[in-house]
Amino acid sequence: MRSLEESRKRIDEIDKELVRLFEERMNTVVDVAKYKKENNIDVLNKNREAEVVEKAINNLKDKKYAEEVADFFNHLMDISKNFQRKAIAKKMVSNLKKSIFIDITETASKAGYSMMINPLAKKVCEIYFGDKTKKIEFNSYDDIMSGLIDESLDYVLLAVDNAMDGHIAELYDLLEKYEDIYIKDKFVTDKDGIKLEDIHGLNTENYNKFIILGKYKRFVKDSNKIDLIVRIDNEPKSLGHLVKYFSNYNININKIDSREADSSVKDFSVFINFDGSLEDKNILKMLSGLEGDVHYLRLVGAYRG
Numbered sequence: 151m152r153s154l155e156e157s158r159k160r161i162d163e164i165d166k167e168l169v170r171l172f173e174e175r176m177n178t179v180v181d182v183a184k185y186k187k188e189n190n191i192d193v194l195n196k197n198r199e200a201e202v203v204e205k206a207i208n209n210l211k212d213k214k215y216a217e218e219v220a221d222f223f224n225h226l227m228d229i230s231k232n233f234q235r236k237a238i239a240k241k242m243v244s245n246l247k248k249s250i251f252i253d254i255t256e257t258a259s260k261a262g263y264s265m266m267i268n269p270l271a272k273k274v275c276e277i278y279f280g281d282k283t284k285k286i287e288f289n290s291y292d293d294i295m296s297g298l299i300d301e302s303l304d305y306v307l308l309a310v311d312n313a314m315d316g317h318i319a320e321l322y323d324l325l326e327k328y329e330d331i332y333i334k335d336k337f338v339t340d341k342d343g344i345k346l347e348d349i350h351g352l353n354t355e356n357y358n359k360f361i362i363l364g365k366y367k368r369f370v371k372d373s374n375k376i377d378l379i380v381r382i383d384n385e386p387k388s389l390g391h392l393v394k395y396f397s398n399y400n401i402n403i404n405k406i407d408s409r410e411a412d413s414s415v416k417d418f419s420v421f422i423n424f425d426g427s428l429e430d431k432n433i434l435k436m437l438s439g440l441e442g443d444v445h446y447l448r449l450v451g452a453y454r455g
């Protein structure tokens with residue numbers, strides 16, 4: 151048997167080699183993350199993870215370590231996913247500084263709409279965009295999102311189910327899948343499709359809700375509400391820490407809602423709606439700090455509300 155000193159020396163050598171391989175693996179993982187970002191693919195791939203674990207077990211000479219090697223790779227892949235999320239989200243806030251603020255109805259040459267949730271969508275789309283914009287009807291979310299991604303559409307108008315708007319629900323799941331799509335406008339209409347400008351004090355449950363989605367960093371001028379999704383550690387202090395960010399910058403939170411993330415990841419998603427405009431440097435500063443401090447940050451939208 152080796153002496154304690156000899157064993158420790160050997161462990162140091164092995165660790166050195168492990169760190170070299172870890173670094174190489176992480177560098178490769180970032181390439182995967184970039185590919186995923188460009189192709190709008192989720193960071194998590196459960197099938198691939200199962201494959202990685204299976205290969206690791208097969209590669210063992212001594213199968214008595216099967217459980218441990220599975221554990222090791224599951225941890226490693228959690229680290230890898232968190233890093234991927236950070237790597238692809240990192241540039242988001244600095245990119246936002248290049249945003250332009252416009253009247254989107256003046257820059258839309260093609261807009262899509264769907265009558266799946268509310269048949270009034272067609273009429274609302276006509277009123278919202280006017281005659282200059284070509285309007286195209288879609289019958290599936292995938293088609294409508296593809297239209298935005300391949301830029302055959304400038305914007306899309308979707309009706310929002312009242313139930314859907316209540317929580318971080320399907321809509322936000324859908325948006326999380328598409329890194330580059332944002333909510334550009336959110337509004338309520340009466341039964342004739344006429345936009346209600348002042349909804350203060352109205353029970354909007356009885357009205358029709360719509361959103362405008364678009365790609366890239368063109369946002370409506372003078373927006374005053376921002377939607378955000380962040381992922382933070384599932385630990386006692388993290389939510390308080392998150393909320394403190396907003397109070398430190400004197401930003402008012404209107405709504406905060408959380409949901410457990412995938413059980414293989416030890417963090418959870420928080421949806422936040424707060425007052426502010428992307429034209430405001432204070433907001434960008436807060437977002438930039440927050441981005442560096444959370445596992446993942448996704449701007450969902452900025453609009454007038």
Ligand SMILES: C=C(O[C@@H]1C=C(C(=O)O)C=C[C@H]1O)C(=O)O
Nearest residue numbers: 179182193194195198199227230
């Ligand atoms: C690197 C990838 O992304 C994630 C991380 C993995 C890893 O670290 O091996 C495996 C699957 C994905 O959940 C990938 O998809 O290959």
